[in-house]
Amino acid sequence: xxxxxxxxxxxxxxxxxTLLEAARSIGIKIPTLCHLKGISELxxxxxxxxxxxxxxxxxxxxxxxxxxxxEVFTNTPRVLNSRKTTIELILSDHRKDCLSCERxxxxxxxxxxxxxxxxxxxxxGTPREFVYDDSTDYLIRDNSKCILCRRCIAVCRRxxxxxxxxxNERGFATHVACPFDMKLVNTPCVGCGQxxxxxxxxxxxxxxxxxxxxxxxxxxxxxxxxxxxxSVRAALAExxxxxxxxxxxxxxxxxxxYLGFNKVFDVNASxxxxxxxxxxxxxxxxxxxxxxxxxTSCCPGWINYIRKNHPExxxxxxxxxxxxxxxxxxxxxxxxxxxxxxxxxxxxxxxxPCTAKKGEKHRTFxxxxxxxxxxxxxxxxxxxxxxxxxxxxxxxxxxxxxxxGEYSGAGMIFGATGGVMEAxxxxxxSILDPDARFVPLEFAEVRGLAGVKSASYNIGGRTVxxxxxxxxxxxxxxxxxxxxxxxxxxxxxxxxxxxxxxxxGGQPIRATIVKHKTEIAAARAxxxxxxxxxxxxxxxxxxxxxxxxxADYIGEPCGEEAHRLLHTRYQALPKYIKE
Amino acid sequence: MKGSTLPxxxxxxxxxxxxxxxxxxxxxxxxxxxxxxxxxxxxxYLPYEVQxxxxxxxxxxxxxxxxxxxxxSQFSLYPKGKYRIGICLGTACYVNGSQAIYDRxxxxxxxxxxxxxxxxxxxxxxxxxxxxxxxAPVMTVNDDVYGRIKPDDVEKILDKYxxx
Numbered sequence: 001x002x003x004x005x006x007x008x009x010x011x012x013x014x015x016x017x018t019l020l021e022a023a024r025s026i027g028i029k030i031p032t033l034c035h036l037k038g039i040s041e042l043x044x045x046x047x048x049x050x051x052x053x054x055x056x057x058x059x060x061x062x063x064x065x066x067x068x069x070x071e072v073f074t075n076t077p078r079v080l081n082s083r084k085t086t087i088e089l090i091l092s093d094h095r096k097d098c099l100s101c102e103r104x105x106x107x108x109x110x111x112x113x114x115x116x117x118x119x120x121x122x123x124x125g126t127p128r129e130f131v132y133d134d135s136t137d138y139l140i141r142d143n144s145k146c147i148l149c150r151r152c153i154a155v156c157r158r159x160x161x162x163x164x165x166x167x168n169e170r171g172f173a174t175h176v177a178c179p180f181d182m183k184l185v186n187t188p189c190v191g192c193g194q195x196x197x198x199x200x201x202x203x204x205x206x207x208x209x210x211x212x213x214x215x216x217x218x219x220x221x222x223x224x225x226x227x228x229x230x231s232v233r234a235a236l237a238e239x240x241x242x243x244x245x246x247x248x249x250x251x252x253x254x255x256x257x258y259l260g261f262n263k264v265f266d267v268n269a270s271x272x273x274x275x276x277x278x279x280x281x282x283x284x285x286x287x288x289x290x291x292x293x294x295x296t297s298c299c300p301g302w303i304n305y306i307r308k309n310h311p312e313x314x315x316x317x318x319x320x321x322x323x324x325x326x327x328x329x330x331x332x333x334x335x336x337x338x339x340x341x342x343x344x345x346x347x348x349x350x351x352x353p354c355t356a357k358k359g360e361k362h363r364t365f366x367x368x369x370x371x372x373x374x375x376x377x378x379x380x381x382x383x384x385x386x387x388x389x390x391x392x393x394x395x396x397x398x399x400x401x402x403x404x405g406e407y408s409g410a411g412m413i414f415g416a417t418g419g420v421m422e423a424x425x426x427x428x429x430s431i432l433d434p435d436a437r438f439v440p441l442e443f444a445e446v447r448g449l450a451g452v453k454s455a456s457y458n459i460g461g462r463t464v465x466x467x468x469x470x471x472x473x474x475x476x477x478x479x480x481x482x483x484x485x486x487x488x489x490x491x492x493x494x495x496x497x498x499x500x501x502x503x504x505g506g507q508p509i510r511a512t513i514v515k516h517k518t519e520i521a522a523a524r525a526x527x528x529x530x531x532x533x534x535x536x537x538x539x540x541x542x543x544x545x546x547x548x549x550x551a552d553y554i555g556e557p558c559g560e561e562a563h564r565l566l567h568t569r570y571q572a573l574p575k576y577i578k579e
Numbered sequence: 580m581k582g583s584t585l586p587x588x589x590x591x592x593x594x595x596x597x598x599x600x601x602x603x604x605x606x607x608x609x610x611x612x613x614x615x616x617x618x619x620x621x622x623x624y625l626p627y628e629v630q631x632x633x634x635x636x637x638x639x640x641x642x643x644x645x646x647x648x649x650x651x652s653q654f655s656l657y658p659k660g661k662y663r664i665g666i667c668l669g670t671a672c673y674v675n676g677s678q679a680i681y682d683r684x685x686x687x688x689x690x691x692x693x694x695x696x697x698x699x700x701x702x703x704x705x706x707x708x709x710x711x712x713x714x715a716p717v718m719t720v721n722d723d724v725y726g727r728i729k730p731d732d733v734e735k736i737l738d739k740y741x742x743x
Contacts, residue, residue: 157640166642169649179645180627180656181581576641578627579580 004070019050019061019072029513030074031083031112033090033149033200035062037516040154040198045147046086047112050074058082084116091118093125094201095144101202106509108200109147131175135183138191138207138358143175146203152176152195159498161473162305164189179576186577188308190301190472192496193355193377193505206355206506209374210384216347216374217260223341226256227265227327227404228351231415231501232378234527235353239382239508240392245523247531250397255381255390256351257398263335265404267350270327271411271423274298275540276550277320277566278420279427280557282491286432286462291315293467293482293489296420298322300360301496303570305472310479311572319567321371323414324350324357325364327404328371329565334553335403343369350374351381353415353504356496364568377506406545409532416525417470417500418446418453421493425457425466426539433460441538447529449499449521452478454489466491471498499525580627582656585697587628593621594632601636610637611647615654624655657694660702662740664688665719669708676729677716681705683730684718687737700741 001012006023013022023030034045043060050061053071058079061072073079091113098104113120130143150167153176157163164187168177178187196204216222233249242248249266256264282294297303297318306313321329327350332343350357352375361372376384385392399405410423422443429439445455446466451474454467467489469475475494481487497503499521510520537543554561600617604610614637618629625648634641648654666672666681681692684703688696695702709717714726718736725736 153642157642163640163642166640166646167650168646179630179641576631 002066002068004066004068004072006072007074008071013066015066017066019059019064019066020048022066023050023061023072023074028074030061031115032062032512033108033112033147034151036151036154036198036512039159040149040151042150042154045090045149047083049079049082049086051076051079080116083112084118087112087116087118088120088122090147091120092123093128094120094147095130095142096120101145102205103202103509106511107202108511110201111511126172128172131177131181133177133184134207135185136189136191136207136359137362138355139184139189139193139196140205140207141177141184142203142205143177144203145201146176147201148174148176149200150176151198151200152204155194155198159471159473160190160192160194160496161471161476162188162190162192165195180579182576182579186579188305188575190304190496191356191359191505192301192472194497196355196505197507197509200512206377206380207358208380209358209376210380210387212374213349213376213384216349219347221345222347223262223339223345224260224347224349225263225265225331225335226261226349226351227267227270227324227331228252228256228381229267229324229353229415229501230271230412230419230528231353231504231507231524232351232381233531234415234502234524235507236378236382236392238510239379240385242393244510244514244518244520245526247527248392249531250399251392251395252351252381253398253400254395255385255392258390258395259384259388261349263401265327265331266400266407266411267323267327268407268411268414269400269404269543269545270330271298271323271414272408272540272543272546273326273330273566274320274323274414275410275420275423275427276546276557277326277562278318279424279431279540281318281320282424282428283431284558286464286490293487293492294318296424296491296493298414298420299495299501300354300356300363301472302475302494304356304359304573305475305496306479307570307573308575309476310483312483313479314570314572316482317570319563319569321364321566321568322357322360323411324352324360324375325371325568326566328361328373329364329366330404330549332369332371333366333565334549337553338403343367347373349376351376351378353378353501353507354497355505357506366565378504379506379508382508403545403549406543407537408540408543409535409538410540411543412532412535413528415501415528416447417449417495417498418443418468418493419500419528420495421446421466421468421491423540424491425459425464427541428464429457429459430539430541432462432464436460446493451498464491465489467493469494470500472496473498502528583624583626583658583695585658585695585699587626589622589628597621597629597632598636601633605637611639611644615644615647619654622658624658626656626658655693657702658699660695660700662701662720664701664703665706665709666703667707667709667715667717667719668705669712671708671712672716675715675727677718679730680716680718680728680733683733687733701737 033047043063048061049058051073133141237246237248328348358375413419502524630644692705718725
């Protein structure tokens with residue numbers, strides 16, 4: 001232990017701790033802007049400066065290690081004045097359209113500026129041209145609000161292992177952009193949106209689709225159907241000041257009806273269809289000597305990644321569409337048939353915890369119709385509710401509509417890392433061993449937040465080796481092993497975002513302080529696992545509505561009609577496209 | 580997209596030499612800078628194609644390579660011309676009107692500092708002091724030095740090289 005004094009208060013902390021951590025341990029919060037524990041530790045913004053007795057200059061608390069006998073002061077006039085000036089300098093060339101900014105009231109720069117009583121016009125910065133990139137379907141970069149904290153670079157490169165942005169040039173010309181200032185759409189960006197979730201300001205945001213949804217809702221000739229993903233219910237409540245880990249699915253159903261959607265469905269139901277198809281495909285590959293290991297295909301970030309980085313492995317991908325795309329196909333071609341509504345009159349909206357889903361919506365078509373018409377994120381749903389005066393906290397609960405309102409616990413856990421694997425195993429085990437008296441329901445080994453989880457199960461006399469990749473940064477090693485023929489897995493789940501969809505790039509943006517003190521991933525996943533445990537139906541093939549729809553409209557899983565509606569193919573894509 | 584729009588004319592021999600060197604450097608700590616210096620020595624500049632090879636062989640992202648390439652002034656994204664023009668914007672030359680000469684050069688050649696003309700005849704660099712302030716303002720073309728020049732002299736000087 002190291003003993004030091006902070007503001008004359010004795011503190012004892014582990015060797016190697018930073019001054020920031022030491023101060024935090026006694027309840028003193030030193031402000032930060034560029035710091036993101038474990039991901040971005042640069043000491044670049046100088047907002048966290050403190051005074052150390054005997055040192056001439058102020059030091060960055062986020063980086064500076066504790067030393068025995070140190071005397072540190074976190075709030076002297078010199079410190080406060082330095083922080084204030086730093087923030088005012090950052091504000092000097094910041095586009096200050098705060099009133100209409102997406103991040104108004106949820107902006108770290110705004111909070112600090114307010115806290116330190118800054119004059120946002122004290123310095124007038126030299127006007128210059130800023131990168132504005134709206135080339136993709138899912139993301140907008142507006143560097144006129146970028147403060148060069150480099151958190152997005154760190155999260156893209158280190159957390160996600162993608163690395164399509166960096167700090168280009170130097171001095172005043174320094175800016176965050178793609179190499180050669182290419183447009184994002186021409187790079188191997190996977191669309192995960194993790195950069196948005198760590199941006200302290202409004203420089204990064206999703207490409208909004210609220211306008212298109214509202215237009216469809218106002219169009220009397222359109223029948224507008226909505227479905228929301230498992231993870232949305234585990235996080236939307238946070239945008240309405242409810243605690244992390246609050247399940248608000250009943251209120252979401254009501255809110256979506258209040259917004260005017262003709263039908264409110266649950267994507268948990270189409271996740272059950274995904275499992276039916278994926279589990280049958282897996283069993284078929286195992287029993288008939290198909291290409292193994294089979295990779296899951298629900299995560300659009302992973303699909304983008306494999307198409308650009310490991311095209312040799314495309315045959316290993318499950319041919320199943322994602323739950324979102326299956327949802328669209330089922331609504332347009334089965335629900336439409338039941339209700340007598342033509343596919344062109346149906347407008348399918350999904351609410352997703354994910355920005356890559358926006359890019360996915362037009363990737364698959366059934367007949368000539370795009371499966372999904374518009375995708376809004378959990379954040380956008382919260383904005384829509386707020387704009388329409390819908391007080392989520394006060395809404396009564398209600399149930400989703402049928403036939404996609406009934407679902408199993410297996411569909412529910414899709415949102416957590418390992419969830420798709422576990423859901424598929426529940427059904428695959430029943431197919432491989434139909435006579436078993438005891439079929440396991442919980443596969444604890446594939447749960448949790450480790451980067452790679454692997455397990456071996458004996459199912460119907462067969463050993464099935466599985467792996468769950470939690471975060472793209474862990475996937476290259478497994479892909480290389482598969483290419484070398486050294487992998488003995490049969491089934492591998494890959495999720496782009498650490499924690500799975502509950503931690504997707506479309507979820508409510510939390511302040512750094514919340515991220516540092518709350519286990520958000522575990523709390524949100526807890527919502528899904530608790531809901532699963534409380535359910536009577538926990539296996540996808542037990543879903544009555546699903547069984548009936550298969551019998552009446554689809555036929556056999558992985559059959560001809562199932563392939564037409566619920567499966568797809570993948571093409572390789574170039575990593576970069578030179579402009 | 581930033582960088583040279585001239586067609587890349589690297590040879591297979593150059594690429595082989597670069598890849599060999601990169602595989603040797605890869606095992607060492609801090610390989611990126613020496614790798615880029617070697618590549619620039621080989622090609623004269625660091626276009627997209629060359630930076631992609633470096634990223635690929637060293638297992639770093641293209642954005643890391645590009646970040647370093649645009650941070651240090653020793654690296655260039657543009658090829659150098661047969662005739663490398665330098666115009667001094669150091670203090671003595673600047674107060675004697677070198678900015679006007681620089682502007683005239685940019686206007687005639689249609690390129691900015693660091694760039695190269697499409698026929699690869701001329702490249703232009705705004706430089707710091709070249710060490711002969713007594714002749715300010717100073718312009719250099721390869722090893723030739725032109726002192727006390729006026730904007731109207733520029734066309735005449737360029738012509739000499741065009742005819743050469």
